[in-house]
Amino acid sequence: MLWNTILLALREIRRNILRSFLTVLGIVIGVAAVITMVTIGGGATVQIQQQIASMGSNLLMMSPGKRLGPGQTTGNIPFKESDADAIAREISLVAAVAPVSSQSIMAIFGNQNWTTQVSGTNNQYLKVTNRSIGAGREFSDSELRSGAAVCIIGETVRKKLFGGQGALGEKIRLQKLSCDVIGLLEGKGQSTMGMDQDDIVVIPLSTFHRRISGNQDVGLIQISVQQGTSTEKAQSDIGRLMRERRHLSASDDDNFNVMDMKEITKMLTGTTQLLTALLGAVAAVSLLVGGIGIMNIMLVSVTERTREIGVRLAIGALENDVLTQFLVEAVVLSSLGGLVGIALATAASFVAARLMQVPYIFNPGINLLSFLFSAAIGVIFGFFPARRAARLDPIDALRHE
Amino acid sequence: MKTGGTQRSDSKSDQHLIEFRGVTKVYGEGHASMQALRGIDLCIDEGEFVAIMGPSGSGKSTCMNILGCLDTPTAGTYLFRDVDVSQLTRNQRALLRRYYQGFVFQGYNLLNRTSAFENVELPLIYRGAPAHERREQALKALDTVGLKGWESHTPGELSGGQQQRVAIARAIVTEPAVLLADEPTGNLDTARSREIMELLNSLNINQGITIIMITHELDMAAYAKHIIHFLDGLVSSDEQNGRAK
Numbered sequence: 001m002l003w004n005t006i007l008l009a010l011r012e013i014r015r016n017i018l019r020s021f022l023t024v025l026g027i028v029i030g031v032a033a034v035i036t037m038v039t040i041g042g043g044a045t046v047q048i049q050q051q052i053a054s055m056g057s058n059l060l061m062m063s064p065g066k067r068l069g070p071g072q073t074t075g076n077i078p079f080k081e082s083d084a085d086a087i088a089r090e091i092s093l094v095a096a097v098a099p100v101s102s103q104s105i106m107a108i109f110g111n112q113n114w115t116t117q118v119s120g121t122n123n124q125y126l127k128v129t130n131r132s133i134g135a136g137r138e139f140s141d142s143e144l145r146s147g148a149a150v151c152i153i154g155e156t157v158r159k160k161l162f163g164g165q166g167a168l169g170e171k172i173r174l175q176k177l178s179c180d181v182i183g184l185l186e187g188k189g190q191s192t193m194g195m196d197q198d199d200i201v202v203i204p205l206s207t208f209h210r211r212i213s214g215n216q217d218v219g220l221i222q223i224s225v226q227q228g229t230s231t232e233k234a235q236s237d238i239g240r241l242m243r244e245r246r247h248l249s250a251s252d253d254d255n256f257n258v259m260d261m262k263e264i265t266k267m268l269t270g271t272t273q274l275l276t277a278l279l280g281a282v283a284a285v286s287l288l289v290g291g292i293g294i295m296n297i298m299l300v301s302v303t304e305r306t307r308e309i310g311v312r313l314a315i316g317a318l319e320n321d322v323l324t325q326f327l328v329e330a331v332v333l334s335s336l337g338g339l340v341g342i343a344l345a346t347a348a349s350f351v352a353a354r355l356m357q358v359p360y361i362f363n364p365g366i367n368l369l370s371f372l373f374s375a376a377i378g379v380i381f382g383f384f385p386a387r388r389a390a391r392l393d394p395i396d397a398l399r400h401e
Numbered sequence: 402m403k404t405g406g407t408q409r410s411d412s413k414s415d416q417h418l419i420e421f422r423g424v425t426k427v428y429g430e431g432h433a434s435m436q437a438l439r440g441i442d443l444c445i446d447e448g449e450f451v452a453i454m455g456p457s458g459s460g461k462s463t464c465m466n467i468l469g470c471l472d473t474p475t476a477g478t479y480l481f482r483d484v485d486v487s488q489l490t491r492n493q494r495a496l497l498r499r500y501y502q503g504f505v506f507q508g509y510n511l512l513n514r515t516s517a518f519e520n521v522e523l524p525l526i527y528r529g530a531p532a533h534e535r536r537e538q539a540l541k542a543l544d545t546v547g548l549k550g551w552e553s554h555t556p557g558e559l560s561g562g563q564q565q566r567v568a569i570a571r572a573i574v575t576e577p578a579v580l581l582a583d584e585p586t587g588n589l590d591t592a593r594s595r596e597i598m599e600l601l602n603s604l605n606i607n608q609g610i611t612i613i614m615i616t617h618e619l620d621m622a623a624y625a626k627h628i629i630h631f632l633d634g635l636v637s638s639d640e641q642n643g644r645a646k
Contacts, residue, residue: 015515313521316496316498316499
């Protein structure tokens, strides 16, 4: 008997192909929209997390000046290169220390020019910032000591100045300094804060001091702490050492500031969580709208079919026969719609992820959830109006217009 | 019969197929109420061909709907083969329709966009008959009503007379004890009406199906051996028709 009822349900679906199609379409769109949105949102979140990870969570940034808030400082007495050496020498938890002085300078090659960030530092800089040389070599010790006119350039600078040409061994001009390109940095991509991390030229710190800034100041010291050790401990050790080196008495505030990447990470994680919550809310709304669409079609079609229900009752169908038939119809249509929606969403989010350059990550939870939600709506709103109709006296159902 | 737990009226030896005792039907409540049937008594025996006649609003359709268990009486007793139908549950009444009754409507009430074959097959599906049996019986019923070769046509592709034949085929495919027809020829021209009447007549004679039919037309009622007239919710005359065709 159940098989016969399923047969009747399938016949109804087939014979009302347009109505069936519209029902399925409502579910498909609801499910597909939600899954696509959440999948893309999830991809973006993961991308942000990957970028944070690529910056290195064990990074400390020390800048001169009083700390006013996260990233805000004032009243700066700059560091010297010897400060960096002292940290490397005396703090055991430290893995690498890079003193960095930067300035925005126009780089020129032939008739091409490009304004970029020029940083004077040492080879430790690569280690601290989690970067590697893609082609060419690092600075040699003698180049670092003597302040040789050599540079390592980032991918963006290479593209802007050299285009398709080879850059290694060429000379570029930075203000009055003409320097050899000895290495290319491996591309890192856009950072989360919207800065292009590949828009950079690295030269030896001594070269920067002599040929560009004309003083011995170091604007920033970047420190990477050994993996698996406490950044807080390193932070306080460095703080103590620097207070000593800067001759601060116990009553003085720090006139430098050691910032933990964890602070930045925390800030960015908060942002992505907000983003995820926002996407979730939008997704919930579109699922609701999709659900209302399904509900409408189901309600209208069942109301339309009251007379049909009357005919079935008149020729000997039990209330349960009619209900089972409508339930099977609703289940078949809803699950079909759900499956097509999932397929469509998979294709759409895959393509969208490609276009938006975020990783595609399959999210089984949202697939299951939206499938169940739309199926439940389809079944509930297919079933209850049908039950109302099936409980009428056959003659009332037959007279229904 | 399958309707267990029902009451049988005892002692009466001369069993009728259908017996109404003081059946009334009231629509609505209070001042707005309308008495469609005001106490009907009638007896119909197995194998009869009954015509129910009467002006509009005389209660004959209401009576028919109660006969077909599509509607329930307000008061009175409806005995079907001595089973008190008013004591049956909804599902038991559905089973009574399924196994013992066939209903033909004035407006055909076929399922749209559904082939003649599938319409006729439908009552057998509710009976749980296997596919080959359904096929055999549905084709036979369509053949009986003269629609051999029209099995795959949908109601939209059939004329009114053909649709009514499909409806009749659907009603008789289960070989019911009684065929209830509410103005079966009401929407048809005289020639088609005559064909339908011949068909009902032959079903009555050849298959022994009891036929109860509402009609306005004396021509059609002339086929019946038993004619009941309704007037204002009461039976005004109930007589045998000696000159039945």
